[in-house]
Amino acid sequence: MVVNATSVTTAPPVKKATEDTKRALLGKVDCFIFDCDGVIWRGDSVIDGVPETLDALRKLGKKLVFVTNNSTKSRKGYLGKFTSLGLDVNAEEIYSSSYAAAAYLESINFPQDKKVYIVGEVGIQEELDLKGIRYCGGPDDADKKIDLKPGYALPHDEDVGAVVVGFDRHLNYYKIQYATLCISENPGCHFIATNLDARTHLTDAQEWAGNGAMVGAIKGSTKREPTVVGKPAEFMLANIATTFGLKRSQICMVGDRLDTDILFGQQGGLSTMLVLSGVTTEQALLSPENTIHPDCYTDQLSDLLEAAQSAA
Amino acid sequence: MVVNATSVTTAPPVKKATEDTKRALLGKVDCFIFDCDGVIWRGDSVIDGVPETLDALRKLGKKLVFVTNNSTKSRKGYLGKFTSLGLDVNAEEIYSSSYAAAAYLESINFPQDKKVYIVGEVGIQEELDLKGIRYCGGPDDADKKIDLKPGYALPHDEDVGAVVVGFDRHLNYYKIQYATLCISENPGCHFIATNLDARTHLTDAQEWAGNGAMVGAIKGSTKREPTVVGKPAEFMLANIATTFGLKRSQICMVGDRLDTDILFGQQGGLSTMLVLSGVTTEQALLSPENTIHPDCYTDQLSDLLEAAQSAA
Numbered sequence: 188m189v190v191n192a193t194s195v196t197t198a199p200p201v202k203k204a205t206e207d208t209k210r211a212l213l214g215k216v217d218c219f220i221f222d223c224d225g226v227i228w229r230g231d232s233v234i235d236g237v238p239e240t241l242d243a244l245r246k247l248g249k250k251l252v253f254v255t256n257n258s259t260k261s262r263k264g265y266l267g268k269f270t271s272l273g274l275d276v277n278a279e280e281i282y283s284s285s286y287a288a289a290a291y292l293e294s295i296n297f298p299q300d301k302k303v304y305i306v307g308e309v310g311i312q313e314e315l316d317l318k319g320i321r322y323c324g325g326p327d328d329a330d331k332k333i334d335l336k337p338g339y340a341l342p343h344d345e346d347v348g349a350v351v352v353g354f355d356r357h358l359n360y361y362k363i364q365y366a367t368l369c370i371s372e373n374p375g376c377h378f379i380a381t382n383l384d385a386r387t388h389l390t391d392a393q394e395w396a397g398n399g400a401m402v403g404a405i406k407g408s409t410k411r412e413p414t415v416v417g418k419p420a421e422f423m424l425a426n427i428a429t430t431f432g433l434k435r436s437q438i439c440m441v442g443d444r445l446d447t448d449i450l451f452g453q454q455g456g457l458s459t460m461l462v463l464s465g466v467t468t469e470q471a472l473l474s475p476e477n478t479i480h481p482d483c484y485t486d487q488l489s490d491l492l493e494a495a496q497s498a499a
Numbered sequence: 500m501v502v503n504a505t506s507v508t509t510a511p512p513v514k515k516a517t518e519d520t521k522r523a524l525l526g527k528v529d530c531f532i533f534d535c536d537g538v539i540w541r542g543d544s545v546i547d548g549v550p551e552t553l554d555a556l557r558k559l560g561k562k563l564v565f566v567t568n569n570s571t572k573s574r575k576g577y578l579g580k581f582t583s584l585g586l587d588v589n590a591e592e593i594y595s596s597s598y599a600a601a602a603y604l605e606s607i608n609f610p611q612d613k614k615v616y617i618v619g620e621v622g623i624q625e626e627l628d629l630k631g632i633r634y635c636g637g638p639d640d641a642d643k644k645i646d647l648k649p650g651y652a653l654p655h656d657e658d659v660g661a662v663v664v665g666f667d668r669h670l671n672y673y674k675i676q677y678a679t680l681c682i683s684e685n686p687g688c689h690f691i692a693t694n695l696d697a698r699t700h701l702t703d704a705q706e707w708a709g710n711g712a713m714v715g716a717i718k719g720s721t722k723r724e725p726t727v728v729g730k731p732a733e734f735m736l737a738n739i740a741t742t743f744g745l746k747r748s749q750i751c752m753v754g755d756r757l758d759t760d761i762l763f764g765q766q767g768g769l770s771t772m773l774v775l776s777g778v779t780t781e782q783a784l785l786s787p788e789n790t791i792h793p794d795c796y797t798d799q800l801s802d803l804l805e806a807a808q809s810a811a
Contacts, residue, residue, distance in 0.1 A: 407715025
């Protein structure tokens with residue numbers, strides 16, 4: 188096929204946010220969704236100017252949502268990370284994938300006579316407790332083993348109507364088999380993944396296998412695809428928009444990664460802002476090979492401070 | 500789109516093997532590859548007439564290969580199953596996926612100064628020992644835990660040049676992270692799966708999560724696809740054909756499953772025979788919805804006995 192040169196789509200120019208762009212953004216947007224690592228903090232240090240910028244946005248009445256795919260803690264549990272870094276945040280502003288799992292079950296009116304089997308840690312339990320959803324598994328099954336004898340069958344609870352799989356340092360064969368039985372044999376049983384991240388940051392010293400491993404195990408034995416509720420799932424955006432009564436265009440995704448944060452925001456119909464304080468360089472953003480273009484970009488979040496203060 | 504009725508492909512008729520068909524098969528084929536469950540035995544019972552039929556085929560000089568995706572035992576270890584059922588078989592006639600992993604590494608001239616990290620059980624260790632291939636992991640890592648401290652990194656051996664993932668009742672996060680590090684960080688490290696079976700038969704009382712779970716975990720954290728060496732991988736057929744110096748058409752796959760055994764045989768260019776002593780019924784085979792047609796089918800393996808004896 189011969190491609191006519193004039194018909195080739197030219198990528199739209201990506202421009203660094205000016206003060207006018209920032210004021211326009213603040214005028215249009217009522218809610219900011221922040222990816223944390225690379226935007227709010229880097230490792231164990233808050234990025235310069237972030238606390239003041241968050242305060243200024245709050246004074247303008249903006250809703251702030253801090254998104255994390257960490258499911259090992261509840262929103263309340265994750266608050267400690269913010270507090271330890273000197274960030275004044277409410278638990279309700281944190282959108283952890285453990286919370287997303289509980290919110291998803293609530294959104295589908297998960298029956299009160301059913302329960303959840305958890306592959307995961309305490310964060311999911313705490314969020315289910317807050318929604319009054321019954322559960323089993325999780326940390327209670329951390330040390331369980333299967334003692335094989337001829338004719339042995341692992342019994343499983345027929346009341347399990349959903350399996351939630353989150354990151355689990357204590358994954359074992361007992362949990363894999365239990366989850367597999369529930370998903371395969373309990374009619375209508377949901378298979379919910381908090382996220383599919385290949386890697387997670389247990390320590391700064393190396394990358395650690397993430398929840399992609401736990402979900403991969405259950406996918407491999409059930410041949411089923413999970414419903415993903417954390418980033419980059421559509422459910423999270425729908426849930427945030429409904430909670431605050433906002434249109435998608437009134438929400439801005441702020442992130443440091445093009446292929447996750449910005450793409451996720453764009454696919455969900457949000458405004459998008461890239462910050463260069465994380466993994467993406469200006470060179471990579473402006474490269475002709477990059478096809479993901481945020482609405483605007485800036486060096487770091489605190490570049491919004493002046494515009495926010497002057498709009499107050 | 501309007502489909503012209505005359506252009507619709509008609510499925511070839513599937514005919515039950517006559518004595519003539521069987522004689523022709525025995526004349527053409529020098530090696531039989533048997534799926535075991537549903538062909539040789541059902542659960543813990545040998546299917547009627549199988550020992551005599553195997554003897555008759557051996558007397559005709561036919562090579563016999565018994566295929567199993569069970570990687571927890573070596574060929575020698577798996578021999579016990581045959582012996583306990585009164586079947587007189589040599590270890591060399593058994594093609595276990597644990598052996599396939601070792602044979603694959605040998606086929607790629609796996610360097611002597613490299614070693615294998617095993618996610619799996621003793622069968623893989625024993626087969627690697629027989630090929631003189633060094634390894635670590637496996638049962639030795641069954642009870643290992645990761646003690647997380649700030650700044651902690653799990654050290655891994657840079658000499659690991661391949662990760663072999665087989666069924667492992669003692670899968671844990673240590674093994675997942677170790678395998679992930681080797682595959683992601685050791686240049687050129689191979690990722691080998693003995694098989695991808697979703698389910699396995701640890702006991703007859705229920706279906707158990709299979710090696711699909713273990714491989715799924717490592718796929719989920721590495722985002723890499725493994726080289727599969729057991730059934731239904733091409734490697735196994737190539738290896739059997741090379742070992743015996745046979746053309747593909749001289750090999751017949753005998754199985755009880757259309758979508759695994761027969762399809763696998765056809766894709767590999769083998770002759771194929773379905774037996775109805777396992778999971779496939781004659782009705783399912785002859786159904787217009789079935790598109791997988793073996794070269795011939797028969798009720799059970801012992802239907803070959805008369806033709807084999809008369810050919811002797």
